[in-house]
Amino acid sequence: MYELIKNQWYAAVSSKDLKPEQMLSLEIMGDPVLFFRKSTGEVSAIRDICPHRGIPFKHGRLVHDMVECPYHGWKFDGGGVCREIPSLTETQKEKLDCTKIKVKSYQVQERYGCIWAFIGDADFDQTKCPQPPVLGDMPLNAKPNMIQVETFDCHIDHAVIGLMDPAHGAYVHKSRLWRNEKSTYEKHKAFGPVDYGFQMKRHQPSANSKAYKIFGGQPTTEITFRIPGNRVEHIQIGSRYFFTATGLMPINEKKTQIIQLSYWNMPWLSLLKPFIAAFADNFLWQDIDAVTKQQEGLKYDPNLMLINDADTQAKWYYSLKKEWFESSEQKREFNNPVKDVTLSWKS
Ligand code: FES
Ligand SMILES: [Fe+2]
CATH class of the missing domain: 2.102.10.10 (Rieske [2Fe-2S] iron-sulphur domain)
Incomplete structure (x- = not known):
């Protein structure tokens, strides 16, 4: 796989x-x-x-x-x-x-x-694959307020899974601004299918996700993932928005590029940009550090596990990928294997 x-x-x-x-x-x-x-x-x-x-x-x-x-x-x-x-x-x-x-x-x-x-193939029917994400009504020529480009020294599968893993926050992203293992809560989040992917439906972020407090008001968030490795988080606070679009690209089988673009329409937030950028870079580096250490173990080709429900999104990623290969091979429509469901975990 x-x-x-x-x-x-x-x-x-x-x-x-x-x-x-x-x-x-x-x-x-x-x-x-x-x-x-x-x-x-x-x-x-x-x-x-x-x-x-x-x-x-x-x-x-x-x-x-x-x-x-x-x-x-x-x-x-x-x-x-x-x-x-x-x-x-x-x-x-x-x-x-x-x-x-x-x-x-x-x-x-x-x-x-x-x-x-x-x-891909020059003659491939362009309507038969996921398109780059659309970010609300933002004009296509909108410029990001913040950009991060980095390389993960791992296969794209591990980069994707690391990106959507809800259970590593308290361990990998230890921070006073975020959370630690003592402040984890039980979470219940509704998910459903979208074309070529799945979505964590719009909800209010958990009380221990302190980073959202920066926006003030009552933020709600929605997270969408599509193959081959694109994630969009859309935070909405009334008429204000904050988008983070993340695109993973396989450089080769051992290296993956990540581009993370953030957009917002809150001028006051731009004043805090150096602080936000430092936080975001640090966050990304913690992920890079985790997958780099993971490589030390993966060298030995161990059997790995995916558990319910914390790893269900990872399972979906693999089944979406499998369905992509099967439907392409059999020249038939892509049938999204994801169903509407509420996932629960502690984080
Ligand atoms: S023109 Fe001769 S190698 Fe490119
Ligand atoms: Fe992470």
Whole structure:
């Protein structure tokens, strides 16, 4: 079950890390991908290996919104089509149509300050997979108030499960602002299916979740998870909102990138941003530290356990993934295995 999921949109690059006329190379599912932004602002992505002699384009440069290979100067456009081979004489140009030479290109879309890449088959029916999340009525060009990009040294499955695990808070995230093992309560939360995922339905956060107190008023929260590894928390306090969108992307089987973007419409909260960012970074680092230590044990390939109900979301993740593979293989509709249920645990 350690297979990675293809034919999916992955959160790949934070928009602010790719300025106009810049390139950025990233490994996604074990393959190098070069993202570049044209002078017009449009983003493209192509496989970061020159089809001529295999050198990565990242060592080259952008010329007139095209990628120029550092070795012999062949130029490729955003669609991966070769537009120029400088060594060709005029007569050779008539015989060799360079536009027949192509490098794989990737579909990309940019929304809410994040660049998403579709990793999969070129002819895949785009209506048959989960789409990047929609964040309420926020305009697609909204910019995040806070961005975190980090790498987990583990397989995406363990990163996903760590992300949705309700029972580790008191142990991994020990903090005066959060909670400790002495202040755990019994929790009962209603869950239900959403397309390609599941949702913890809107509710008031528990009394021991002190971090929510920062918002004042009566916050309610709703958490949605969809394969391949996207989670959105939407906190609502009257007309005020706080979104956290988290996207996990497999760099390869041993490394996973996490992009976490937060958005809010509370100007006073922006004054506290250094404090919130430090808290969020610390929180994420505690998770990274836990999965890094976990690797020491996983090296020995132990049998693992998933218990009810604290690990039920992890079980759902695995069954959603299994259903994705089975429905793709059998070329049939995806049937969400998640049912409406209330889960209980102490945390
Ligand atoms: S290797 Fe890229 S142009 Fe020759
Ligand atoms: Fe955590």
